Amino acid sequence: MNRKTKNRLEVLAIYFIIGIVAVLIFYPLVWTVGMSFNQGTSLYSSTLIPENFSLEHYRWLFSEDSDYLLWYKNSMIVSVANAIGSVVLTSLVAYAFSRYKFVGRKNGLYVFLLLQMFPVMMAMVALYIFLNMLGLLDTLTGLILIYLGGQIPFNAWLVKGYFDTIPRELDEAARIDGAGHLRVFWSVMLPLAKPILAVVALFNFMAPLFDFLLPTIVLSSEENYTLAVGLYNFINDQFANNFTRFAAGSMLIAVPIAAVYLFLQRYLISGLASGGTKG
Structure with a gap:
């Protein structure tokens, strides 16, 4: 294996690790954002992006x-x-x-x-x-x-x-x-x-x-x-x-x-x- 190929494999490995870390960090965050705009009160949702977009939970937080x-x-x-x-x-x-x-x-x-x-x-x-x-x-x-x-x-x-x-x-x-x-x-x-x-x-x-x-x-x-x-x-x-x-x-x-x-x-x-x- 020549040096150029080795360097490419090292770069790919680095990007692979960064990709895994990014998924571990951003997936729960995106899920939480989507859940905050989802109607109802359930923890579970069929889609990551809410189908029925709503601000009712944010309005309730600022209500009496x-x-x-x-x-x-x-x-x-x-x-x-x-x-x-x-x-x-x-x-x-x-x-x-x-x-x-x-x-x-x-x-x-x-x-x-x-x-x-x-x-x-x-x-x-x-x-x-x-x-x-x-x-x-x-x-x-x-x-x-x-x-x-x-x-x-x-x-x-x-x-x-x-x-x-x-x-x-x-x-x-x-x-x-x-x-x-x-x-x-x-x-x-x-x-x-x-x-x-x-x-x-x-x-x-x-x-x-x-x-x-x-x-x-x-x-x-x-x-x-x-x-x-x-x-x-x-x-x-x-x-x-x-x-x-x-x-x-x-x-x-x-x-x-x-x-x-x-x-x-x-x-x-x-x-x-x-x-x-x-x-």
């Missing part, structure tokens, strides 16, 4: 009979608060670990690394009791605090790696001009760290929208439900089979994520490429 808008608002509150809070907290923590030497710095980094191996669910019983003691159980505030605390180890390590790539000479030049610690952080580090902060903001904005387990444990009142928990009730009840409404509600979750992604996309590639280059 549905709590979908309330759940959407709750999810947006949690997602936005988590994104902003994570950027603020992790940038401060990462700046301290990147630029200062203090007792326990090295051990603290190791602790962050170890904590990434354990999911938040392992501490859910302790967190449940803690939120109950603080009176934050069944509140969006309690849920936000869990998200913020659980994301710090990974985010701080990621942002710290990016801060390490920023030359220290910039800090020293700013201090020569009379800038203090906060001024250096605000005027020098943050503008240069926009790419990695955009990555942190996007990831932490998306997480609450897709998470089901934590909101299920923390939230018990229907008026406090997030989208994942609320939509699950469409198909969870004993006689409920509102799969088409579930599909319609699921499709609308992509709207804010797409908007945030488009807004931050110019920073994302450089942020992902540079975040873990130096530790």
Whole structure:
């Protein structure tokens, strides 16, 4: 087998794998889109593209009979608060670990690394009791605090790696001009760290929208439900089979994520490429 034939076979193999992956990704998505426009409530349909195209499920979601808008608002509150809070907290923590030497710095980094191996669910019983003691159980505030605390180890390590790539000479030049610690952080580090902060903001904005387990444990009142928990009730009840409404509600979750992604996309590639280059 000559080299030219071998290269063609390798290219065909790559395209074959890409084709399989594309089918696995897009087929469920296309089926969900079609189901959201299909009349009735059944999960099953004879065709991928609905024969009887209808917007009745989307109209119902925005009607007075549905709590979908309330759940959407709750999810947006949690997602936005988590994104902003994570950027603020992790940038401060990462700046301290990147630029200062203090007792326990090295051990603290190791602790962050170890904590990434354990999911938040392992501490859910302790967190449940803690939120109950603080009176934050069944509140969006309690849920936000869990998200913020659980994301710090990974985010701080990621942002710290990016801060390490920023030359220290910039800090020293700013201090020569009379800038203090906060001024250096605000005027020098943050503008240069926009790419990695955009990555942190996007990831932490998306997480609450897709998470089901934590909101299920923390939230018990229907008026406090997030989208994942609320939509699950469409198909969870004993006689409920509102799969088409579930599909319609699921499709609308992509709207804010797409908007945030488009807004931050110019920073994302450089942020992902540079975040873990130096530790």
